[in-house]
Amino acid sequence: MxxxxxxxxxxxxxxxxxxxxxxxxxxxxxxxxxxxxxxxxxxxxxxxxxxxxxxxxxxxxxxxxxxxxxxxxxxxxxxxxxxxxxxxxxxxxxxxxxxxxxxxxxxxxxxxxxxxxxxxxxxxxxxxxxxxxxxxxxxxxxxxxxxxxxxxxxxxxxxxxxxxxxxxxxxxxxxxxxxxxxxxxxxxxxxxxxxxxxxxxxxxxxxxxxxxxxxxxxxxxxxxxxxxxxxxxxxxxxxxxxxxxxxxxxxxxxREEETLDTIKQFYILCSEEEEKFSALCDLYGGLTVAQAMIFCRTRKTASWLAGRLTEEGHQVALLSGELTVEQRADVIQRFRTGKEKVLVTTNVCSRGIDVEQVTLVVNFDLPVDMEGNADNETYLHRIGRTGRFGRRGFAVNMVDSDRSMELIRQIERHFNRSISRLDPGSLQEMERLIS
Incomplete structure (x- = not known):
């Protein structure tokens, strides 16, 4: 759940x-x-x-x-x-x-x-x-x-x-x-x-x-x-x-093992929310992205982020739990048909939605469980929105504290996969890691 x-x-x-x-x-x-x-x-x-x-x-x-x-x-x-x-x-x-x-x-x-x-x-x-x-x-x-x-x-x-x-x-x-x-x-x-x-x-x-x-x-x-x-x-x-x-x-x-083979995972070190936003803009500008999904922990953060991205000229859809089910379905349909290129959402959208064009998933906030530890299942569902049907996809995690870094380590241990550090200011490094 x-x-x-x-x-x-x-x-x-x-x-x-x-x-x-x-x-x-x-x-x-x-x-x-x-x-x-x-x-x-x-x-x-x-x-x-x-x-x-x-x-x-x-x-x-x-x-x-x-x-x-x-x-x-x-x-x-x-x-x-x-x-x-x-x-x-x-x-x-x-x-x-x-x-x-x-x-x-x-x-x-x-x-x-x-x-x-x-x-x-x-x-x-x-x-x-x-x-x-x-x-x-x-x-x-x-x-x-x-x-x-x-x-x-x-x-x-x-x-x-x-x-x-x-x-x-x-x-x-x-x-x-x-x-x-x-x-x-x-x-x-x-x-x-x-x-x-x-x-x-x-x-x-x-x-x-x-x-x-x-x-x-x-x-x-x-x-x-x-x-x-x-x-x-x-x-x-x-x-x-x-x-x-x-x-x-x-x-x-x-149940087949959920495969992560087609998804490359990275993390970006940031000091605070504004730096996370700048890193996100650098990231989106440096990649050839068909569509992207960005996950936030709270409705407040999702609303703020969607507003900032819209100000930057991006076509953004916002999906969170205060919308009715019918409104959420309409937002998802618009995203699926490409009317918006970026979907900012909370966990309400972390599972079950298959949009083949999604090539980038960003965890603006890492998912945590009730005890404050990494919610590995939700993490898997989130990043699984990319790399669908054998296509290549990228998952990027924003790390803004020692606690966030510990969550990354927990996720690495759980899935026995290394998550590489990414410098969004270096396009050459990004191309090398992603290629």
Whole structure:
């Protein structure tokens, strides 16, 4: 979890929504997929085309309208399990941008029997906004299947008590869905045949959602197909998943070592903030930089720095936590399309954003954890914004005190990598080190 130099952690639901808003196309994922089958003797199926899934023609048209020409890596392995007969339960690890939402939306659309006018599929998401994102994907994919209907179980969507829903798919948040199933009885949980729980790691980080989800699960019939998705698989997520999904197939990412081979790392010695700014200007002027990201510890520093760079004539975007999620997504889109060449940000932007043109990352302030030591994970996520997809990138750290120098040493020891000193006033030295 990202920390703002000892400040509050970023909201996981907001981070997930931000990723959904900015990832309009599939991300290229280096991680290999590992499949653990419930029945190891069963043949392992994966597909390379959507035609192999024998989908209804209307659904296939919907898939292609969404821009999927071939299954993504998670879809190759997950869809055959989701669509299998008899139904199979699944726990899958998958980040935003990998085609996960489209996969389980396709599974629900395929699963529904339109002639049965009752709710057959439940899908739970941690927040109203995330539920809406899922529904938008499903509505687009199912636009050639008008006989399949859906509605949203979210606060404010009032339903008449005791009148059973006829919509086939209900997408919503745990509290409202629980009310609809038990308090208002407008959904008969015993008739649910597919249960999808998305963003499990975000769900259990949100107070009350974990217990509400388990209570919904207990109302469902034993033969109901259970599908659970999570971006991370920490112990708390595993414990939750095991309670909700019996006898599962498991798809998880085999984490490759984050490579630093394509990123050259340097530090610059400075005495105070003004000298850091001068060094930054020298650095940006001495390098051929497509786009740069500059990380600050606080909103105040980020705002000051963005203002100074703008005064110097740079096209600068500012991204920090007081912006709404939609505003942040807009800033990132502008940066991604090259409208601004420099993005100044706090840790709110340290992970998950892939902009291929970023060649320079600057830590104007080094990341620290709650104890004031080097936050190695955040450092890795920050500098990983450059050197994407095998391209060469540069990371420069501003060192303005003995304590900052000690943080550099901690980072060197952690990653077993040397970070070279750079003199931004010497263009010849810079060219020699970077070449």
């Amino acid at each position: 990202c920390l703002w130099g000892g400040g509050p952690p970023s909201d996981p639901a907001e981070q997930s929504l931000l990723n959904k808003l900015i990832r309009r196309s599939l991300v290229r994922n280096r991680n290999q997929v590992e499949v653990l089958q419930r029945d190891p003797s069963s043949p392992l199926f994966s597909v390379k085309t959507f035609e192999e899934l024998r989908l209804k023609p209307e659904l296939l048209r919907g898939v292609y309208c969404l821009g999927f020409n071939r299954p993504s890596r998670i879809q190759e392995n997950a869809l055959p399990m989701m669509l299998a007969q008899p139904p199979q339960n699944l726990i899958a690890q998958s980040q935003s941008g990998t085609g996960k939402t489209a996969a389980f939306s396709l599974a629900m659309l395929s699963h529904v029997k339109p002639e049965n006018h009752w709710t057959q599929c439940l899908c739970i998401a941690p927040t109203y906004e995330l539920a809406l994102q899922i529904g938008q994907v499903m509505e687009q994919m199912g636009k050639f299947c008008p006989e399949v209907t859906l509605t949203y179980a979210v606060r404010g969507n009032r339903m008449e008590r005791g009148v059973r829903l006829q919509q086939h798919v209900v997408i919503g948040t745990p509290g409202t869905l629980l009310d609809w199933c038990s308090k208002y009885r407008i959904i008969d949980p015993k008739l649910i045949s597919m249960f999808v729980l998305d963003e499990a790691d975000v769900m259990i980080a949100t107070q009350g959602h974990r217990d509400q989800s388990i209570r919904i699960h207990r109302l469902l019939p034993k033969e109901c197909q259970m599908l659970l998705f999570s971006a991370t698989f920490e112990d708390s997520v595993w414990g939750f998943a095991e309670k909700v999904v019996p006898d599962p197939n498991i798809i998880r990412l085999r």
